[in-house]
Amino acid sequence: EIVLTQSPATLSLSPGERATLSCRASQSISDYLAWYQQRPGQAPRLLIYDASNRATGVPARFSGSGSGTDFTLTISSLEPEDFAVYYCQQRTNGLTFGGGTKVEI
Amino acid sequence: EGQLLESGGGLVQPGGSLRLSCAATGFLSSNYAISWVRQAPGKGLDWVSGISGSGGTTYYADSVKGRFTISRDKSKNSVSLQMNNLRREDAAVYYCARVAPCSGGSCYRRYYFDQWGRGTLVAVSS
Numbered sequence: 001e002i003v004l005t006q007s008p009a010t011l012s013l014s015p016g017e018r019a020t021l022s023c024r025a026s027q028s029i030s031d032y033l034a035w036y037q038q039r040p041g042q043a044p045r046l047l048i049y050d051a052s053n054r055a056t057g058v059p060a061r062f063s064g065s066g067s068g069t070d071f072t073l074t075i076s077s078l079e080p081e082d083f084a085v086y087y088c089q090q091r092t093n094g095l096t097f098g099g100g101t102k103v104e105i
Numbered sequence: 106e107g108q109l110l111e112s113g114g115g116l117v118q119p120g121g122s123l124r125l126s127c128a129a130t131g132f133l134s135s136n137y138a139i140s141w142v143r144q145a146p147g148k149g150l151d152w153v154s155g156i157s158g159s160g161g162t163t164y165y166a167d168s169v170k171g172r173f174t175i176s177r178d179k180s181k182n183s184v185s186l187q188m189n190n191l192r193r194e195d196a197a198v199y200y201c202a203r204v205a206p207c208s209g210g211s212c213y214r215r216y217y218f219d220q221w222g223r224g225t226l227v228a229v230s231s
């Protein structure tokens with residue numbers, strides 16, 4: 001089973017700043033990775049699939065990159081509603097989520 | 106786009122059973138694979154079980170194998186999760202999630218959740 005390690009655990013930023021979140025896989029998963037956003041008290045929401053494709057309705061300020069074992073989610077300019085927890089997920093070997101990165105003010 | 110709605114959560118003693126249900130509206134659930142994903146209080150996401158659109162293939166996390174059973178009820182457009190021999194560590198919010206349609210190959214690996222329910226809370230305590 002592949003382990004996904006997200007860093008940092010917490011990212012403290014201000015609205016308008018750029019956020020860079022990392023997800024590292026314990027073995028290569030090509031570009032088969034998704035990112036989700038979870039706001040407090042809500043269900044997760046799919047943001048990015050296949051490492052770099054935005055899901056329907058996701059704003060262009062969200063972008064994903066990477067392949068193999070190292071992946072990045074970038075939020076170009078944080079809006080108030082972007083302060084949330086972000087998870088990466090794979091299903092190449094087992095189905096696993098990363099531990100999450102909390103983006104806080 | 107459709108929605109998913111979970112039900113059946115509650116308080117159960119260790120060793121007890123619960124049956125969760127996930128009802129789909131606005132789309133035919135048998136056209137999609139569906140999974141259950143749980144989240145313990147203050148913790149991250151933990152995949153539990155999945156079922157193919159046809160219902161012919163099921164998957165389980167090692168932690169629940171032999172105790173949980175996932176199934177489809179096509180007449181009710183729903184997916185159920187029968188949970189037996191519950192443990193304290195099974196306590197969580199349980200979400201059902203729809204797997205996004207896949208085309209072009211590598212669909213086993215391109216298994217992403219594009220629609221989630223609001224979740225149902227399972228508490229395990231004596």
